[in-house]
Each structure stands twice: as structure tokens, then as C-alpha cells.
Amino acid sequence: MAGKILVIDDELNIRELIKFNVEKAGYKVLEADNGQTAVAVTKAEQPDLVVLDLMLPGMDGLEVCRIIKNSRETAAIPIIMLTAKNEEIDKILGLELGADDYLTKPFSPRELVARIKAVLRRSHKDNVAGGELVIGKLKLNFSRYEAYLGTVKLELTPKEYEMLKLFVTNTGKVFTREQLLEKVWGYEYFGDTRTVDVHVRHLRVKLGQDNEVAEAIETVRGVGYRFKDL
Numbered sequence: 001m002a003g004k005i006l007v008i009d010d011e012l013n014i015r016e017l018i019k020f021n022v023e024k025a026g027y028k029v030l031e032a033d034n035g036q037t038a039v040a041v042t043k044a045e046q047p048d049l050v051v052l053d054l055m056l057p058g059m060d061g062l063e064v065c066r067i068i069k070n071s072r073e074t075a076a077i078p079i080i081m082l083t084a085k086n087e088e089i090d091k092i093l094g095l096e097l098g099a100d101d102y103l104t105k106p107f108s109p110r111e112l113v114a115r116i117k118a119v120l121r122r123s124h125k126d127n128v129a130g131g132e133l134v135i136g137k138l139k140l141n142f143s144r145y146e147a148y149l150g151t152v153k154l155e156l157t158p159k160e161y162e163m164l165k166l167f168v169t170n171t172g173k174v175f176t177r178e179q180l181l182e183k184v185w186g187y188e189y190f191g192d193t194r195t196v197d198v199h200v201r202h203l204r205v206k207l208g209q210d211n212e213v214a215e216a217i218e219t220v221r222g223v224g225y226r227f228k229d230l
Helices: 012-024 035-045 061-070 088-096 109-123 158-168 177-185 194-206
Strands: 004-008 028-032 049-053 079-083 101-104 132-135 138-141 146-149 217-220 224-227
Touching: 004 012, 004 035, 012 028, 012 049, 012 109, 028 035, 035 049, 035 061, 049 061, 049 109, 061 079, 061 088, 079 088, 079 109, 088 101, 088 177, 101 109, 138 158, 158 177, 158 194, 158 224, 177 194, 177 224, 194 217, 194 224
Parallel strands: 004 028, 004 049, 049 079, 079 101
Antiparallel strands: 132 138, 138 146, 217 224
16 A cells, blocks of 8 residues: 545545545545544544545534644644635635645546645655755755756855745645745745745746746745646
């Protein structure tokens, strides 16, 4: 088995659909149909990843996410949120609470499996802080604070480099503008989130020698940005 996936959804047909496709991909599936059970199963079984519906009876998915991410035993377990809501605020709140990705219902089971694999790759990635990371034509040398596109060294500002490093070491993860401000600029920065948009625009221009790499920084409408796999 490739790992244990906990599926939390109060709709039996959704759980069965997810279970069929996720098991077909080689994972073991655990199930929970409410928030209280979900928290208990997460602590007892320590799944490799949680697929969490936000619209749960009683304890909702945001509260489940908060409890999982605030517990020392379960904080490292990645979470993919499922939501039927159109309001961007739910996605933003979930990401701020520590969720790793989200899908809006109705979703493609194939896309969910792909997201699961991508999130697990990120969470199991070795610490590369002192070495190099190559993703497509892009190469980052973390010890020298250098980035290359093919053989060409990129002339990046410190903030552009830190943003690019955050993106490439978390491929597929959605970051809100507030999270990018916190992680790249630090808690002491109280500026406008438009600063993030400006830096992303400059970064795209500098990566523009290769359209595929430049376009890998995707805008997630109403939420923020993510770097897709190359």
C-alpha cells in the first residue's frame, strides 16, 4: 500500500466514490462521517493524508482542520479540503488554518488522486535546505542563494528568491497573499498585499525566458498563488 488516506464526508456516495478511486491508486482508505469521529480516527490511525469535507454536521470541517493542525500528534498530517461552497472565504480560512490544498465539488476523482499524490510528494520530501533542487529547467542552489534557468543565472532580489524557493519546495500548494507576506516578509511586515502581486509579476518576467516555467506560477482567483509541477 502507498499509504493511508482518511476520507471525511457525511455523504456516503461521495465517500464511496473517493474510496473506489483512491484504493484503485493503491492507497488504504479510512472513513469518517462526522467531525468528532474524524478527529478521533486521525489521532488513533495517524493517516498519511486527510481528505476533509468542510460541510459536516455538528463540528464543521474548518473546526476539524483547526484541531488537527493544533495538535502536536497530528499537525504534520496534510489536509486536502473539499467544499461545495462558492465563497472564497472558506478556502482562504481553510488554507490559513493549515490545509494544504482544496477542491470544489463537484470534482474529478482523477484530479483528487493527482492532488493526493502531489501533496504526499511534498510532505515526504527530504529537507533540501543545504543542497540543490531541480524542477524542470529550473535549478535552485540553497547554500549559495542562486537560481538558474537552464544554464542562465537569474538575477533575483532577495524577496524574489525567497518567494521562488517557497513555491518550488511546495509545488501544488496554494498560498494566500497573507501567507506569502508572512513567510517571505515576516510577521513584522504590515504592508499592502499588493506587494505580493508586484513581486509575482516581476518574478514571472524574470522567468519569462521559458514560458512553461513562467506560467507555472498560477494565480488562484480570489485566493493567491501556487506553483504547478513542471
